[in-house]
Amino acid sequence: MRFLTATAFLALCAWSAGAADDPKEAAKKLEGTYEVVEVTIGGKPDPKKDEVKSVEIKDGQIIIKTKKDDPAKFTLDPSKKPGTDKGTELTIAFSMADKAERPKDFKGAGKEDVVLKLFRKKAK
Numbered sequence: 001m002r003f004l005t006a007t008a009f010l011a012l013c014a015w016s017a018g019a020a021d022d023p024k025e026a027a028k029k030l031e032g033t034y035e036v037v038e039v040t041i042g043g044k045p046d047p048k049k050d051e052v053k054s055v056e057i058k059d060g061q062i063i064i065k066t067k068k069d070d071p072a073k074f075t076l077d078p079s080k081k082p083g084t085d086k087g088t089e090l091t092i093a094f095s096m097a098d099k100a101e102r103p104k105d106f107k108g109a110g111k112e113d114v115v116l117k118l119f120r121k122k123a124k
Helices: 023-029
Strands: 032-041 054-058 061-065 070-073 089-095 113-120
Touching: none
Parallel strands: none
Antiparallel strands: 032 054, 032 113, 054 061, 061 070, 089 113
């Protein structure tokens, strides 16, 4: 299952460190391994959600772990809203369309909009 293109734009996070944060520092706070709680594409639940083993955020990349890892670079703008600190939960919205605009919410209603709801795994 291919979720991301070679360079993705991490559009929205329901976990933001605050508008004053440097984007690189804000992205560093997101680093870790997450389990997938829910995936929607085009506003509908993705029946292939269980194919995703985990999602890893590390060194400015988000890696969707399936049978074949699917890495993509992302940019983060901590000044954009919505954004709140939820601790271990992370919601990401992005579009798979080429040159797509940044999603404005977590509804993911556009045909190629994807919303991932993730839960951070505890470090071993």
